[in-house]
Amino acid sequence: MTSDNAMPHDRPQETARRAALLGLLFPAAALLSGCASRAASARAERPEIRGGPGAFAMNADGTRSFRDHELVDQDGKRVRFQTDLVEGRVFAATFMYVKCNGICRDLVSRMREAHALLAPVMGDPVQFYSFSLAEDSPEDMKRYMAEHGLDRLRGWRMLSGPSEAIRDIRWAFGFFEPNEELDRNIGKHTGMARFGNHRTDKWSACPALGAPEGIARGVIGVLPREDCARIEWYARQHRQNGRPIPGWRAS
């Protein structure tokens, strides 16, 4: 796990030094330099993550930091797990892969139904992340999303990265099998969805193979209260159409 331990937030001083140097060499880049310094400063506030795979650290403000793995989404865009996907976000995370012949089709179907129930908050603030367990390429992920009609859904990303990084994320979210063979067998991978609100450090999980209403409820369980008004309005509309969202609530 040495590569996991060498993430940028573990070297904030180096980042800040480079940013300052850039500002000296190119005055026009001074603003950028300032931004970089602030970013480095924010990262400097993240505590060191100790422990093995799946470890995380608590920040002084009551939020948590995971290892900032570099991942790629279905559009080929490079993102950082902690910086771009977790910090300040509300999200639902599942694990799957393009060539899965097991539970993924069902899992995606139910997540898609949950997405429909959560339409008013999807994209802002709620994100759906589907992490690839098989190092799928952006092209494969993009094709998969198109085949399953996910590409048209707001706030849904597929993300891939080195299997060790995905395992670290999976374990950090608590999806761990104590039996090594089972843990590595992606044919029997987890069907759980993890819901998180980084800002309030609110976390829950439920089976993504359960009722879509349950998944929606899980997301709503970690939502900020102000966003629940939108859901409430939407649920009312749905109720009139005979499709209520049971058990909605605010965090």
Add this chain to the structure above:
Amino acid sequence: MRTPKIGRSNSRRDFLKGSALATGAFFINTRFSLQMLRDEPTSPFTIPWLQPLRFPNYAIPLPSWQPLDPLVDPAAHQRYEEFAPRYLYEHEICETQHRAHPQLAFSTLSSFCDSFPAPTFMMRYGQPAIVRMRNHLPATVQGFGHCDVIAHVHNGHHASESDGFPGDHFSPGTFRDHHYANTYAGGDPLEAKSTLWYHDHCLDFTSQNVYRGLAGFYLLFDDKDSGDENDPNPDALRLPSGVPDGKRVKHRYDIPLVLFDPRFDPQGKQVMDVMNMDGHLGDKYTVNGLVQPYFEVERRKYRFRILDGGPSRFYELWFSNSMEFQHIGNDGNLLPAPITANFVKLGVAERADIVVDFSQLPSTTTEVYLVNRAEQIDGRGPTGNRIPMASAPKLLKLVIRPKSGNALDPSRVPSVLKPLPAMDLPAIATRTWHFDRTNGMWSVNGQLADLSAPQAIVKQGTAEIWEISTSGGWAHPVHMHLEEYRVLTLNDQPVTGTVLGGRKDVFPLYAGDRMRIYMKFRDWVGRYVMHCHNTVHEDHSMMVRWDVVP
């Protein structure tokens, strides 16, 4: 007593962890767990026995002239007129600042009535009550816990709408009325219960909310277990009596103890690993919310009602001198007869009711410790190993005062306590339930929890036999709402004559266990649940809704 089937020595843990991390082989030990891999920080060191054991105040009903505002809606409750409330309570659920030890920091917790543990209900059969729960939590609860709540009286025989059905959670700024009829199940006094507890049961967030402080005792008394060791009634058991009420501890001999195992960050604030699906395991023990308190006892008999508050810890409780005591009740119930024992095992949410006679100790014995000898290294359950007495964690120090004069001890432990009620209704159906794990998801009969529809519908006034089994490497304390059950067989063996042969509302099943239970469905109709009381499992869908219909 049974032992789980899996286990490795705790003494090898550090070696195995170090080896695994060094070689990259993370699974060389079958007991390897996420908790070990993550190398979670340990709680700050605390000096033991600095503080006396504390007790919550009694829950106080409103004055008789004061109604609830707004008034209770009788139409919302089954048999309201028949069990017209004699007492009205108003319970405020709010945040509180709690410090478990002088060397730790104050933590922001949830509470009933700004008290941790929550105020103790001193209820009596034949005296129905309304408890209005008002949710005054903030709209945003930072960290573990949730602002929505629903109170459940564990082991209560209550109407569905007052039971604390997990889906009935309510938000800050609102309230919910619970109608507690405090009546014997089926009208049978042999169904009397004594040690109940109430806790939050919010769907998906029970483990976090209970760990955050929403738990307290709900004690029930009647003419037999009257709570008065001087009771002139010849039918009264006259067990050691007097539940402490806040600071009124002197000459009180009926002592409720709730056990938790929290973890604290380096600053001393209570934390919870909400990501670990196996369950949460702390590295400190608290008794009534305090880390390693002491309690002064007289040389006489004491009744201790010990509750495992969870979320995932199992106990094997001994006194450090291995002294014997009388085990008089398990879960909420008095046993048919006391059993002499020198340890009790507790799964999550189980209770042990014991009477300890300190007058039998030699005068040289001035200190005794309550210790936990169950080895457990992760949330999956105990390993089955027994920790040596010398290294077993000490939970509570009992300081035995010198004998003072002719202090009388009028209490007793009769040889007959509470005969078991008859299983007189023929079982009209047999159902099977298998607690399992598939694709990392907790399931019952391969189904994931869905509270929108029942997985079983039973008829009021009937009885059924349920066969409950489990597999895999996890222990599952199976808890039933509404009714207690009787274990007919465990792994095809009868359990009569043992503690397990009494009435049960929660029963820990270990890998491969299979039990047959007998259960009646009486008095109330509506939605109820059966679930694993490792509340982390429960929150992740290891729950079944079943309904009683007329």
